[in-house]
Ligand code: PEP
């Protein structure tokens with residue numbers, strides 16, 4: 103047995119086989135094939151496997167979130183059984199002698215566009231699901247034989263480093279845990295692991311060798327350790343730890359439906375942070391009071407070479423709005439940049455990406471892309487309780503211009519007679535010291551303020567949140583940060599506006615009492631951190 107120690111990123115125990123991440127081209131190539139019969143069989147085999155996976159997903163989801171929410175997987179099966187789509191794919195393979203991957207992608211795109219004229223009512227408004235389905239089949243097709251052996255069962259993913267744009271595209275039903283050689287606990291890959299509740303240990307260094315491919319390992323996300331080819335005693339101990347954690351999680355279930363209230367009667371809202379449409383199910387299960395931060399940039403990061411369309415975004419935001427009912431859903435406009443790169447947006451080279459071309463700066467520059475997103479959010483606002491939030495704000499001007507753009511989008515929709523919430527709430531994020539200093543003025547311009555402590559800390563300390571060498575200086579309890587949050591809260595309250603904390607600090611149970619005491623109105627954390635936070639709040643005097 104080999105024991106390696108790294109940095110803990112996301113709690114939990116995972117046991118499984120190790121599989122190194124294969125960075126292959128995500129681009130679908132148009133390739134001529136000689137044996138079209140064999141190609142059709144490849145497609146059919148992948149299609150049947152995808153149907154099987156969806157059946158299993160339906161079973162699990164109906165048990166966990168109810169049949170109504172699971173129906174989406176049933177609908178996705180229908181797409182894979184639709185003869186028009188199957189014929190179209192087969193036709194491209196046979197008639198044009200082209201590869202299955204290309205045929206699937208082309209046929210699925212056409213299928214979406216022609217759905218209305220072909221009377222396919224069941225996929226109306228479900229472009230995203232057709233895309234999901236074709237991605238599922240493509241994923242199955244892309245597995246090499248070696249991958250397949252390991253990846254047919256869930257596995258533990260290993261890599262030098264996994265970039266957020268890659269992490270967001272992983273098949274989460276298959277990834278039991280994450281282990282990497284490099285990386286920091288403040289990166290967006292780490293944020294994703296926590297949002298998904300995937301046990302992870304990073305920064306294991308060169309000791310994490312390629313030779314361990316296929317070996318059984320245990321990830322202890324509580325201690326930041328991994329065990330390669332664990333001995334019997336370690337397996338027993340870790341299984342016990344896993345059971346204990348399971349019992350702890352089950353005990354927390356009893357807090358569902360209870361208030362987030364301290365012993366002395368002080369209340370605070372607890373919401374959840376998400377990044378993709380798959381996370382919505384976790385929020386429903388978590389009993390959060392709403393979605394306090396939807397990191398919408400992840401939609402751009404998983405979108406390939408073209409930005410997500412208005413229609414696609416509309417459907418995702420609508421799903422979030424409808425799933426949450428009267429509870430609020432805060433959609434943060436795309437915070438692209440820094441470590442969150444997206445193939446679909448050309449950001450150019452930045453010498454210092456964290457302090458570079460990112461967040462609202464990109465949106466205000468690429469106004470077509472921004473307006474598309476605003477239109478999608480506004481359209482979805484007719485289906486629930488949506489709010490819009492602008493990231494990386496440094497000046498009042500940025501908020502003014504963003505609001506003007508929002509007005510423009512509203513006007514367009516009004517002219518088109520498209521429904522939306524005229525009074526949609528607008529929020530600004532405070533993630534820069536500049537925004538802290540003008541937090542009162544900013545609060546006057548918007549309906550609410552949300553503090554992004556992850557970025558605020560890196561800019562306050564002048565330390566890149568991604569730089570491993572700075573780990574020991576990166577003090578998440580730095581008095582300067584705590585003081586800033588108090589100042590912001592006071593300034594925002596003077597304007598009688600709502601203030602939340604949505605950075606990782608919100609889930610730091612050692613700081614809960616302080617945040618409540620200074621009067622923060624809301625904490626927004628990863629879905630599986632909601633109940634532990636509620637427990638902590640209820641224990642505070
Ligand atoms: C933050 O900076 O705290 C935040 C919530 O945004 P992100 O972590 O996505 O940069």
Ligand code: MG
Pocket residue numbers: 533554556557
């Ligand atoms: Mg941020």
